Amino acid sequence: MSDKDPEATRANRPVLELHVPEPRYRPGDTPDFSNLVIPAAGSAPRPDPSAAAARTHPLATDLVRVLGDDDQAHGPWDPKVDPDILRKMLKDMVTVRVFDDRMYRAQRQGKTSFYMKCTGEEAVAIAAAAALDRDDMHFPSYRQQGLLIARGYPLTTMMCQIYSNAGDPLKGRQLPIMYSDKAHGFFSISGNLGTQFPQAVGWAMAAAIKGDHRIAMGWIGDGATAEGDFHSAMTFAAVYNVPVILAVVNNQWAISSFSGIAGAERATFAQRAVGYGIASLRVDGNDALAVYAAIKWASERARANDGPTMIEFFTYRAEGHSTSDDPTGYRPASEAKAWPLGDPVERLKAHLIALGEWDEVRHSALAAQSDVEVRAAQKVAEKLGILPQQGKDNIESMFEDVYAEVPWHIAEQRAAALAEAKDK
């Protein structure tokens, strides 16, 4: 044992300190994304969907891109989609954008308490709906409304849920926008972030145990990857070779926290799959063709029992987190415009025009048609009521649909609540 003073031997060591990540730009700054490495469209290799997971791992730091600056499709990931499917995707993306704008406005008009847009991220959910089968099950977060719209769920029913009115199939029990529809392969949205991953893995395990043919896709954001649920799900997915697709929508922000707070300064989100031995793709989320191709690839892999895939969709949340958020308080207002991967709707439109399959006149007609459809749906929904009109006239419904046989203490509470309502 040394008889030296322990304090003296430590004297030259640096004082321990922590690093608290800070975004590069704050309000008032001029954002410059020229530091981002954006590979040319078509440059990423495409391994066979049955390849060993390790073969995909170089793609965890690459970026799968198909649509080039010339608006043409390039390289081995070009999914060679029929123009009819591309036009349907474009229509759905435009409808999502119109729907978002109308519902945002409805919240501002006091017709509902809350709304969340997916502006700038439309390609991710719309291409996923096109790439997977109708009966595969999605475990979405609150920014994949495009899945329901693309699968033909009635816009009016979505709005009734947002207004918590008489047409709301969830009877006002979920926060506005937290839809649920088993028949459309859309699992109930959970407000507890991160749960979508273990739920998707569990559902896909059950599908395999039952000898089913359906696969699952789980959705979380960059921020939610910091939850423990992310890691439990990845472990189960890897260990049991689960037929699941795990999507991380990296839109750079988690409310006012930038992606660095969830670890993006150290590694890409796609790289996290490497440590689990899970196949991994990092994809330009504003490129509808690349998104479609990546999900098709992962679905082929899952359906052939070749294993799970984690996909990072690299995109940008172009507007506020929700109607309760004001992003001008924490990021430059010009950041969305400066985002180098462009706008997903404009990119798909330009591609169809470059193919000779679309033009401005048809596009204006499509936008007008989406507008008419959304307005018509809103008219019907508002006839069934808006949120502030919802009174306490249906207290009994609060106690329904939970227990097959109502336990005595719940029955007591129901009786007390009804008696109190009668007295008022």
Ligand SMILES: Cc1ncc(C[n+]2csc(CCOP(=O)(O)OP(=O)(O)O)c2C)c(N)n1
């Ligand atoms: C377990 C949990 N923690 C915190 C919250 C509050 N919260 C709601 S949305 C959000 C940000 C999520 O960001 P991200 O995962 O990047 O998804 P995005 O909103 O960008 O789509 C937070 C912190 C929550 N709903 N659940």
Ligand SMILES: [Mg+2]
């Ligand atoms: Mg985010």
